[in-house]
Amino acid sequence: MTVDPHAFVSAEDHYARFRPRYPDDLFALLADRFGLDSTQHVLDLGCGPGTVALELASMVNTVFAVDPAAGMLKQGQALAVEHGIRNIRWQQGDSNALLSLGLPPLDLVVMAKSYHWMDRVQVLDDLDGITTEQAGIIILSAGPPGTTPLPGWAPVVADVRAAYLGTTRRAGSGTYPEPTETYQSTVERSPFSTIEVVRFDQVAVRSTEQLIGLQLSNSYSTPAQLGERQESFEEDLRRALLAYDPSGRYEESIRTEALIATR
Template structure:
């Protein structure tokens, strides 16, 4: 399956997607009692939004993603930030059993999944992690706010309408952030034998029109991004649609669904 996180999308992703505030990393460290003895797997690591700050708090991170371009961009970011304790691996959720065998039974501090579980077979994944996680370790499913076009603000509704005209259909993907998906994930964690908890970190931030355009491009499969010569027109027309709704304030809720091995 072509996920489309390739080429320019990797660059847009890195440039325009939010990272995670320090309170999110603190919560992960606290909930799993992570220390500098721990190994963490960051699954669906993208360009390293969770990987790099977690790496500063543990012994090492194995960062896994099926898209080589995302990994390349992440590796470059790690080198820019002088982060040297991450192994970057092309792979996916189905590689967890092999990876777990390498790390060893009961040795894994946590598997973190930032804004990526909706691409995975979560029930199998949760079960697969159990033998490798140490007591008190487990799985963290992290969301990073509501997609830009689904927020409860006038500018977001205007963006949604613009994208509907342009794509030919209403953008509706929630990317696992909706309540029903979160309930499903939590039920699956419980069924696999984890104790669960939910932590959320809320903050607000103002976006520029350029950040909204970049955020949209970062969320499209590479084949759907307007060709370079059409981008100025795309941005100009979107700017006109958004302009009456300034300032573009976003309320971000990061949710951390924790599944802990008793």
């Protein structure tokens, strides 16, 4: 699968503001598991606005934050400046051209909700040639589809979105095909076939406006996808959510599954 560099155009600010942070326990686990001591070179592949890169920066020598979308990189650079982080190298690039990025030997590679956009077999083969022998490959996701119950407000959002954009899951100028096998099955056939899966659960409570902002961060309902109908979409979604729960507080159980793969 080729990543569409335009899939998240116009969503960058919403992505940075409304997507949930990964749990602190995840980064503590990575630091302990891979002995992160400010000497490592780490790749955040498909970094978006630096959700992972910004957290890892204090633990390693350099984070190479790579993404095909210039807007996401710009957003991440601004956040790094805001937080005084100087050891992230932001680089526009695609997983299909991984070997041409001029990266040093890597001690850790993280793909956070980006692996599904890639040629999943090829990227693991390519990483085999540019990682150290003890390197770890970390794939973050919500787990296999259907394993985490949807919150009660999800059908409300889905109905409003379908009224504006249809039921096909869009992604930039195309659509998103679901994987035909689990990530674990794919990784088990790769050079990184020793696998550990660790799960983290959080509860997020969002306001009405935060939940609307979250929808605008998705590739299938970006402001660019909605165009001139964005304002009316927001109004209709706000009305539907408040009809569902007038409190304006919407709870969601968030599962983060870390697939940790080594040779």
